Amino acid sequence: MEEMKVKTSRQLEVKDLTEKVKGKIDHIEEGLLTLFVPHTTAAVTIQEGDEELWEDMLETYKRLVPLKRDYKHNAKYSGMSGEQNAHAHILSSLIKPSVHIPIEKGKMALGTWQKILFIELDGGRNRKVLLQTLRR
Amino acid sequence: MEEMKVKTSRQLEVKDLTEKVKGKIDHIEEGLLTLFVPHTTAAVTIQEGDEELWEDMLETYKRLVPLKRDYKHNAKYSGMSGEQNAHAHILSSLIKPSVHIPIEKGKMALGTWQKILFIELDGGRNRKVLLQTLRR
Amino acid sequence: MEEMKVKTSRQLEVKDLTEKVKGKIDHIEEGLLTLFVPHTTAAVTIQEGDEELWEDMLETYKRLVPLKRDYKHNAKYSGMSGEQNAHAHILSSLIKPSVHIPIEKGKMALGTWQKILFIELDGGRNRKVLLQTLRR
Numbered sequence: 001m002e003e004m005k006v007k008t009s010r011q012l013e014v015k016d017l018t019e020k021v022k023g024k025i026d027h028i029e030e031g032l033l034t035l036f037v038p039h040t041t042a043a044v045t046i047q048e049g050d051e052e053l054w055e056d057m058l059e060t061y062k063r064l065v066p067l068k069r070d071y072k073h074n075a076k077y078s079g080m081s082g083e084q085n086a087h088a089h090i091l092s093s094l095i096k097p098s099v100h101i102p103i104e105k106g107k108m109a110l111g112t113w114q115k116i117l118f119i120e121l122d123g124g125r126n127r128k129v130l131l132q133t134l135r136r
Numbered sequence: 137m138e139e140m141k142v143k144t145s146r147q148l149e150v151k152d153l154t155e156k157v158k159g160k161i162d163h164i165e166e167g168l169l170t171l172f173v174p175h176t177t178a179a180v181t182i183q184e185g186d187e188e189l190w191e192d193m194l195e196t197y198k199r200l201v202p203l204k205r206d207y208k209h210n211a212k213y214s215g216m217s218g219e220q221n222a223h224a225h226i227l228s229s230l231i232k233p234s235v236h237i238p239i240e241k242g243k244m245a246l247g248t249w250q251k252i253l254f255i256e257l258d259g260g261r262n263r264k265v266l267l268q269t270l271r272r
Numbered sequence: 273m274e275e276m277k278v279k280t281s282r283q284l285e286v287k288d289l290t291e292k293v294k295g296k297i298d299h300i301e302e303g304l305l306t307l308f309v310p311h312t313t314a315a316v317t318i319q320e321g322d323e324e325l326w327e328d329m330l331e332t333y334k335r336l337v338p339l340k341r342d343y344k345h346n347a348k349y350s351g352m353s354g355e356q357n358a359h360a361h362i363l364s365s366l367i368k369p370s371v372h373i374p375i376e377k378g379k380m381a382l383g384t385w386q387k388i389l390f391i392e393l394d395g396g397r398n399r400k401v402l403l404q405t406l407r408r
Contacts, residue, residue, distance in 0.1 A: 001302070001376050030137070032170060032270055034304060036374050038383030040320045047229045048176045052208035056222045057229050060201055065332055072324035086328045093319045093329050093367070095229070097386070100236055100372055102172050102268040104137050109266050111174030114233070130381050132374040134304055134408055136270055166273075168306060168406055183365045184312045188344035192358045193365050196337055231365070236372055238308050238404040240273050245402050247310025250369070272406055 002131040008123035012062065014054040015118040017044075017129065021108070028103050030136035036098045037129055041088035041122035043095035044129065049115040061121070065090045088121035095119055103133065138267040144259035148198065150190040151254040153180075153265065157244070164239050166272035172234045173265055177224035177258035179231035180265065185251040197257070201226050224257035231255055239269065274403040280395035284334065286326040287390040289316075289401065293380070300375050302408035308370045309401055313360035313394035315367035316401065321387040333393075337362045360393035367391055375405065 002024055006015055017035070025033055037044050047057070065087045077083030099116060102109040110116075118129060138160055142151055153171070161169055173180050183193070201223045213219030235252060238245040246252075254265065274296055278287055289307070297305055309316050319329070337359045349355030371388060374381040382388075390401060 001374055001381065032168070032268065032304070034372060034374055036381060038381060038386060040318075040383065040385045045229045046176075046233050048225055050209060050212075050225075052212045053222060053225050056207045056209050057226050060226050064200060064336060071328045073322060073328050076322075076324045086325060089320055089322075089325050090329050090332045093317045093389070096232070096368070096371070097318050098372055099232070100170060100234060102137055102170055102266055104268075109137065109172060109174060109268075111176065113176045114174060117229070130374055132304065132376075132381075132408070134270060134406060136268070168304070168404065181365045182312075182369050184361055186345060186348075186361075188348045189358060189361050192343045192345050193362050196362045200336060232368070235368070236306060236370055238273055238306055238402055240404075245273065245308060245310060245404075247312065247400075249312045250310060253365070270406060272404070
């Protein structure tokens with residue numbers, strides 16, 4: 001298993017991991033790639049590499065699960081500024097922390113427009129993403 | 137890896153892939169099935185085979201992420217009628233493009249009511265779904 | 273493949289499965305763990321083990337997909353009290369019924385705060401969760 005580092009600078013942010021991941025799977029002919037985010041306030045998904053779209057995604061996530069609301073988690077840690085992040089936990093529970101992509105002929109079977117996107121929901125932070133391959 | 141074709145005719149539409157998939161895994165005794173949608177405006181999930189429920193699902197998806205809104209992606213491509221689809225990208229980023237199902241004794245370990253559902257979010261289109269099996 | 277039993281008592285409820293799962297994977301050095309919920313009105317995700325946060329999660333799920341609404345699925349089964357559960361099906365279609373976690377050195381590669389959470393959406397019920405491991 002390999003560990004990739006991801007550095008984010010904004011509270012909500014999308015980072016394209018595709019090129020970084022490509023460099024790490026060329027020794028596998030056929031198999032399944034797992035990317036796993038070992039954090040509870042971030043997630044990973046697959047979507048287009050369009051920055052305007054990323055803004056639309058983050059706007060929608062915030063509209064559905066607002067940053068400020070009467071969250072019990074935030075009230076419990078009311079003295080701790082770093083823990084006012086229930087929105088990030090809730091969004092991570094919906095988007096989830098992993099993607100799993102078939103590998104064929106040494107390449108991820110991503111469609112033309114698909115990119116692997118790290119979703120920061122409570123940044124900026126130094127994050128990790130775990131990468132595992134299973135051979136077929 | 138196999139490729140299945142899926143043809144959709146409506147803008148938002150649910151298609152049950154379960155029977156099609158069953159025919160393709162009978163040579164595996166134990167393992168993990170991956171279905172991967174190589175598109176950014178569609179998704180795949182697991183749910184009941186109830187057409188009224190499918191309408192409820194699609195209504196909810198549209199209520200949460202409306203077709204028309206001030207999306208930056210749509211504004212960027214304002215001259216292109218085929219690119220007014222930010223809702224589809226955003227929903228695909230939430231529902232995600234794959235499902236992974238254990239296989240035991242040559243069969244998918246689906247519960248009684250579970251079906252594999254392709255979720256078209258920007259149709260009608262000719263779509264593909266990739267199917268991969270890993271033996272245990 | 274193993275089967276775990278989960279008993280829920282409330283309509284919406286979060287149950288932490290992490291310790292139960294730990295006891296079942298110690299014979300695997302490296303691989304991929306799949307937890308699969310064979311139900312259409314429940315789901316499984318990964319999040320923090322914080323009960324206040326769980327309440328925030330369930331409140332958000334209900335706010336986004338209300339228990340009562342003009343669902344066609346509920347109208348179709350209007351005489352059956354046990355089938356007034358479109359909200360549960362819709363939420364399960366979004367959160368989805370499986371998680372897949374890398375195993376390394378005999379342990380799940382969960383982050384410090386990550387727990388495996390069963391999400392009951394239409395309880396209380398006796399539920400099952402299937403557990404499968406693939407060796408690397």
